Amino acid sequence: MPQKFHLSLLIHAHQPCGNFEHVLEKAYDSSYLPFIEHLEKHPKVHLGLHYSGPLLTWIEQHRPEYFVRLKKLVQSGQVELVGGGFYEPILVSIRPEDQHEQIARLAAYLEKHFGKLPSGAWLAERVWEPQLPTALASANVAYTLVDDMHFLAAGFEPEELFGPYIAEDRGKAVWLYPGQKALRYLIPFGKVEDVIAYLRDAAAVHPCGVAAMGDDMEKFGVWPGTHEHCYKDGWLSAFFTALEENSDWLEVSTPGAYLESHAPLGRADLPTASYTEMMEWALPTRVRQRYHEVLKEFGARPEVLSFLRGGSWRGFFRKYPESNLLHKKMLRVSARIAAAPAHRDGAKPSDELLQARDLLLRAQCNDAYWHGIFGGIYAPHLRTDPWRNLIRAEAIADRETPGALAPRVELLDYDADGANELLFTSLEAQALVKPNDGGTIATLDFRPAAATLVNSILRRPEAYHTRLREAAGKPATGAVASIHEQTRVKEPGLERFLRYDRWPRHAFRVMIFDPDRTHADYEILELREDAGFAGGVFTVKNSAPNEAELFRADSPPRTASKLPA
Incomplete structure (x- = not known):
């Protein structure tokens, strides 16, 4: 029996701590629920799903019937639930003990509610640094997914990215999937037949390989125009149907299932990186504008683009001193809690210190520390939530520390x-x-x-302010495009407020x-x-x-x- 080519999808759903109730309700109705409904109709489509802790707890409290449906998909083997940091932190930005607790907390939650411990972890914003294998392996994570850009920056050729690799740090190792950027843009914004053609071409060269893609569930219903495109116009149903119709040569596997039956392609020592758009957003505005012009100049030369990349996620601390101040407050509070006598002396922490730990972990939710397309640090409610939690956590640590008041x-x-x-x-x-x-x-x-x-x-x-001025007065095209390719405003005339x-x-x-x-x-x-x-x-x-x-x-x-x- 000939071996099949594999497609491994890892779909990620997240809502920030402190987000508005109506935003979660709309996201659930527009994306999270219809996505699962379509999966139920296509049992041969197997994939990995990751839900962040804030979203899971909201669903548990407000839409518990969703857990019943999701658990059936997990028990049947159609869905593999993937772990990660419970409150969706950028792992490299927090202390090692916090990294471990974030990952362990989500793993325990998934085991409690769905009966299985996760073997993989979603890496928030796919922010990778070379020391991460130690943090991940120490928390019993077997694999994660990053972007093809990570591998290209390390000198890999594009044709080498149809299989997992091993990343190691000081004797600790994890498996890495290279996520294909081409699939991120084709799914769901390209034609279904173009997605199948891409996979067929890859299968001809890598007959038992795997094409991996990890991206947001919100692009299937929450992003502008995508609910109508994916569900009313039938893109997602057509896509799942096409995957099933091509099952003679294509197997749609969960990430964990593929690893169980395949060996790694080799070793991957990757540099600090994230997905292409994130590394562009992290650049200072003037540099980002110049970088964007260079990208446009060499856009038709992929052999050049593989050598071009922007900054690192940590660059947001320089770009936005407000983010840096929040981050340093978070690190200080983490250290203050760890230094409290009940923690330091090895005794069981008091209920108050356990509450402080939870407030701290919640404040590590990444959204308020950076800005790309969505509000991020510019959104007052997202900034307020971590500040409020850190103030409360530090006050508890002071009360638990003699003389600290x-x-x-x-x-x-x-x-x-x-x-x-x-x-x-x-x-x-x-x-x-x-x-x-x-x-x-x-x-x-x-x-x-x-x-x-x-x-x-x-x-x-901000770099997009130029686009805002240019877009003033231009009519919308109505075409469905990736969020990275759109210029949208909530009301006309915003350019006059650019001071x-x-x-x-x-x-x-x-x-x-x-x-x-x-x-x-x-x-x-x-x-x-x-x-x-x-x-x-x-x-x-x-x-x-x-x-x-x-x-x-x-x-x-x-x-x-x-x-x-």
Whole structure:
């Protein structure tokens, strides 16, 4: 019996912590439910599904009947549920103990509700770094999926990417599937016959190989135009039918099932990478614009494109200091909880510390730390959720640590920018003062309400603002395209609001300007303020748990100011 070519699909469903209820309801009705309904009608289509913890818990509470249907698909072997970090963190951005707990928590949840421990893990945003095999293997993960771009950046040829490889770090190994970008764009935006033709061509060269694709379930119903395209116009049904009709040469396998019967193609030592679009988004705006022009220039030369890639996911910490500040708060809270006596002494953690751990893990949900097509860090509700959880978690850690509730001030490089800040902490508040940015307050937390009172984001140029200006007045085409190829606005005339701040939106910035400046000048950012006072470096003259005195060397004595904690 001749061996068949394989298609292995890994479909990922996720909603951020703190998202609106109506968004989850719409996503469920538009995508998650009809996708499963179509799977039930095509039992020969086997695939892997990954659901993030926030989405699973919402479905469990609000749509429990979905679990019943999903469990039947799992028990029949048609669906393999894949693990990962419970709250969908970028694994390389969190501490090792948090990595392990995130993965273990989702594995335990899947075993409890669906009867099977996962062998694979979804890698949030497919952000890969070379040390990940240790983290994954230590958490009993056998395989994950990254993008073909990861492999191309390591010197692989495109024809080598039709099978899994082994990635190893310090003696720990995991299997890696190379996800095909061509399939990501064909499914579901190309014609069904074009998808089959792509697979048939690959099968002719790699008769027992596998073409893998991992992407969002939301592209099957949530992305603009895709619900009508996939379900009303019948694309998904036609696709599943075509897969079944070509079963004489094509087998649609779950990722785990393919690994059970096939050997790896070899070793893969991959560099830091993510999918192509993510690495472009991570670039500073001006660089991203130039990079985009280079991509357009060499778009027809795949032999050149394999050598072109953008930045790393960590670049968002430089691009968005607000993300960096949130990230450093998260790392600090993780360390504070780990240092609490009940954790440190090996005793069973109190219920309060267990609650703090959950709040911390929830705050590691990746969406608020970056920005690409969707709101991300620009969405106030997504920023607020991790800040609120971190404030609550840190307050619990302080209550569990003797002496930690007394007012205190620390001099430290809180945000890892090379300059020291002053961190004031008391029972009711915490404030981070930045002497090197005009003596401003970068964060101000009111702990009893778990509220961050400084939670605004710098208005800055983004690469797509150019497209927004160009799109003004242009009619929509109505064609269904990948979200990466669309320019959509919620209302006309948004381009008139494209104004950009000169300073981070911290509190208590000193703005000294000529008295003839007006409110209209303020609105259009034309105050022409003294830059030294607004964003210059202030010297810390003295500090105490309840106050600090800052001054500028070139300022008259009367400009020195005391900042209450």
